[in-house]
Amino acid sequence: MTCDELITLLKESGADAWELTDIKTEGWEFYFIGKKLDQNRVRDVEHMSIKVYRTLKEGKMLGTASGEIDPTLSRDEAKKRITDILKDAEYVINPYYELNKPAETVENMQEVDLAAIAKDYLETIKNIRRDDNSFINSCEVFADKCHSRFVNSEGIDVTQIYPSSMLEVVVNARNADKEIELYRLYTAGTCDRSALTRDIEELMRFGVDRLDAKPTPALEKTAVLFSTRDAVELYKWFVSKLSANFRYMNLSDWEIGKAIAPSASGDRLTLTARAFIEGSSKNRSVDNEGAPTADITLMENGVPVQYWGSRQFRYYLGIDDGYIAMNFEAGGGTGTKESLCSGSYMEIVEFSDFSVDDVTGDIAGEIRLGYWHDSGKVTPVSGGSISGSLTELINEMRFSGAARHYDNYLIPELTRLEGVNITGIRTE
């Protein structure tokens, strides 16, 4: 079954509307234990996903269902699967909405050389400075060339070619008494050798510091400074709260034109959906529903401007333009490094797993490495956890004007929250 054959079947299916996404991927993978190759892998796959629609109840409602059409299906098997999915659609009924219509798009046909990307990663890793006390324990390299095509019944037919890559790295540090590890999962379009080298060498420094870390003191309400990629999780919460999906589902009460924290004494966030961010693995000319991507301001100085999201929920909220955004830039900070790094504060650079609940805004994470800055003294600490709720913490959230890039997010280099609960380790 080819993509074109599938389009013919969809046109003949009797569906009132349909969408098709066809993604062909050649993926190269390399797995290392220490400096040695554990195994190499290739993915050579195609995934064709369809969504079919039935207009019901005199056009007021829309039946929808989706599924995957395997390339190994025969024509008759594919036809039956489409019929089954179309039948499902009769029972999955939502209020009516329109699909995206054809629009002008930027061409996104990138040159992707898998051998070159793989070589960049392998050489970068090999050249990372290491010694007996600080080294790369293991790593995994993934490089994909993706050829994607989106077609719908409204006339959209857009093809894109783009790279996507990932590096998982485990760094160890040891002394005579103990050995510890730190973990990173980097994602990017292609390999940025200098940024990757800087990040991994920074991680190795953290590893050495963790060896000397003291138990985290019991501090209760304390200022916390985020200076690494965990800060992205904070900004993802703002992104979720501004999604049309959350707004429509009553999971966000943020209203357009109304400040999210009117009495806030901290910085006021400006959040922008970006079509392209250099080096991002999410650079697309259209989203996965065929809507063209563009730079759109979602929030300005702490005031929501526009919700982003799928066509369905945008239609319900009466938003004509927009798309399923994947690249975001957070800015608006006024803090300098000096002002954000003043007084007593806990700078946390490594968590076991830092999480922000996108519904409740609760933050939580076990501290693997932090630096307790107090009275001019800096003490590496480990253990214990932080907790709090962003719904309250945004009132005193401050962040730097300088930015740092993490794949599909451009965020402030430093972010400071006041009054975070820190559960320390009892040392007696």
Added chain:
Amino acid sequence: MKAPFSSWLAGQAEPVKDLIAALSSHYDYVSVLATDSCGFNMVASQKNRMMERKTLTSERGMVVRVHRDGLYSEYSFNAGDMTDVGAIAAKMRGILDKQLAVLAATGTEVYDTDKPDDSPLQIFSEMETDSLPEDYDINALMRELQSYSDRAVAIDERIVECRCRLSSNHINKMFITSNRDERQSYVFTEASIAVFGTADGHTELAFDGVSDRNGPAISGKLGDLIEKTAANLLETLTAGRVTPGEYDIITTPEVTGLIAHEAFGHGVEMDMFVKKRALGADYIGKRVGSDLVTMHEGALCVTDVASYAFDDEGTPAGDVTEIDHGILKTGICDALSAIRLGTRPTGNGKRQNFEHKVYTRMTNTMFDSGEDTLEDMIASIEEGYLLEGMYSGMEDPKHWGIQCITARGREIRNGKLTGRVVAPVIMTGYVPDLLGSISMVSSDRYSFGNGSCGKGHKEWVKVSDGGPYLKARARLG
């Protein structure tokens, strides 16, 4: 009824054997895992309904594993004409050779590994199920889930949404080598209810679920959870925060399962031993918990979403006693790690799907039960919390740190529940301290299969875990 084995896979068996034969002249070991698993994912809520015939485990494709000169390589594919295995073999060798050229250009050394055991083995397993996802009445199921959602939001005006989800899967896998022909077919289903509420400008949620190695008919059990889940949400809306500190705790079986999974699930995955990433390797035969702690792991140790006949490397399913009365006995192991460690695989080599690499992964991880009652456990605590509901967990196998985020804690004072609730509760600690502090274990035991497990922050597979109520001491925040 038996879950019937995929007719598509059955039809691929001979071409797969031809492909193995074609590749065997170049490689000294060739295996093929072929998959044809279908299923659906359905959601009903107040604001939206969704149905997709695609799930975490639905897939149709093949992965070829080859071994030559000490190196393992794999090729995953899902298209191509299997009547022309020569063309597929040539394409595969061509791409793998390009990779080898890059490896040579970068001076990459190989982790030299022997080829695996390929002693003859035949398995054909069609497991019992009460229903099949591919034949189920979607209309009736959607109405049923919608009725649950409607019932939940009618309970209290603070409840703004209730999302009912059901995912049912029919797994079909076939593992073939020159000497092995293994085929299995089974069904598993998971269903969950998430209730959302708002009060005083903040939003909270409560969650519960059911799972079984059966078909979509388990949906009826969701109905029993609605009032309980809604009540949990309403308590969470008015919950306070725990004062950070160390407390006596009782874990419900769901939280017990989270501890099992995080404490000595990941910590004894033996591919981590190969990488020297797990402290557990140095503790085999040593005490890691109190006498009351016995823990099992394996596809055979309970019947739930991860109970299969053989793993993704063709190793028959097992039941490993990891901890016996507090003593760490052994870990779990995939086939390649077993070769590297000089041990035997335990049936824990799993892939996210045919496109992904095999790692040592958990299946069902369970604490054994004891002899205490929940009532006696509560009565024994002067100041502490009963921890309920699982949000997430993370461990550090190199350092044995553990983090569990639970939905709520019910305050216990002077041997009684006070009715005060705190939420959420973050439990952190050092694994041997936590397991060593277990002082009471209830006589009942439950498994939970609603979660997925990642390796690091990727490679998602289905697992279940659980056990009895445990009394222990832990740091809460």
